[in-house]
Amino acid sequence: MNTMIKGEEAEEVEIDLEDSSDSNGEEPETLWRAHPSLEEEEDIHTSALVEISDTKPLINVRDPRGINDCLKVTFEDVIAEPVSVRSGDRVWFWSNALFEVSRVWVYRVVTVLLAIPISIASGLLFAILSCLHIWIVGPCSRCALVGARWLESLWSVVLGIVVRPFYTSAGRCCGGFSVHVARE
Incomplete structure (x- = not known):
């Protein structure tokens, strides 16, 4: 698409294709990143609600409320050998590797098959x-509350005339009792 939006100028992006082993122990830089220009930041006047996109997934924070903390399962949480009984080191290593690989890939396959249909059904x-x-x-409950205002006042009168004196007298009758607990 060659059209410019709001007079944006085309910006060149430098891509570093050199071998990562030639970096002499330095952190590798991001291969591509377009830095926003100051003009773009000044031209954007949006509220906080507009800045948060409903369709843009939050890649870094997929469980921000910790709903699925119980599913943080590692190999040691499932399989553990006591000191008295041990398998060979290679068996333990390959079991660990196969557990992790199968857990990750089976989850990925199942989510590919089920995530989109379930998310569509949940959204609907x-x-x-x-x-x-x-x-x-909402409107029906508001109409019922408006229409039943007389019932609310009738109920408060019934409670005040019938129920309150009964419980008040029962409380006064039982208020004379006292219980003393003595230890022997």
């Missing part, structure tokens, strides 16, 4: 529930 379900709550449940 939550959208339908939100729509029903906003347009049906």
Whole structure:
């Protein structure tokens, strides 16, 4: 796409293709990064709600509330050998490697097969529930509360006339009892 948006100028990006072993112990730099120009930062006047994209995934924070902390499973959490009984070092090493590889790849395969359909179904379900709550449940409950205002006042009168004197008298009758616990 060759069109310019808001007068943006084309910016050259330098790509470092040299071998990472030639870096002499220095940290490798990011291969490509376009630094935002000051003009772009000054021209953007958006609220905090607009800056957060609904469609842009948060790659670094996938479980920000720690919902699935119980699923942080390592090899040592599942398989552990006591000191008295030990397998060979190579068996332990390959078992660990195969556990980690199979855990990661089976999870990836299952998420490829199920993540998109389940996320679409969940999105549809939550959208339908939100729509029903906003347009049906909320207004109907408001109408019921407005229409039942007389019932609320009647209920408070019934509680004040019938129930309150009963519990007040029962409390006064039982208030005379005292219990003393003595240890022998």
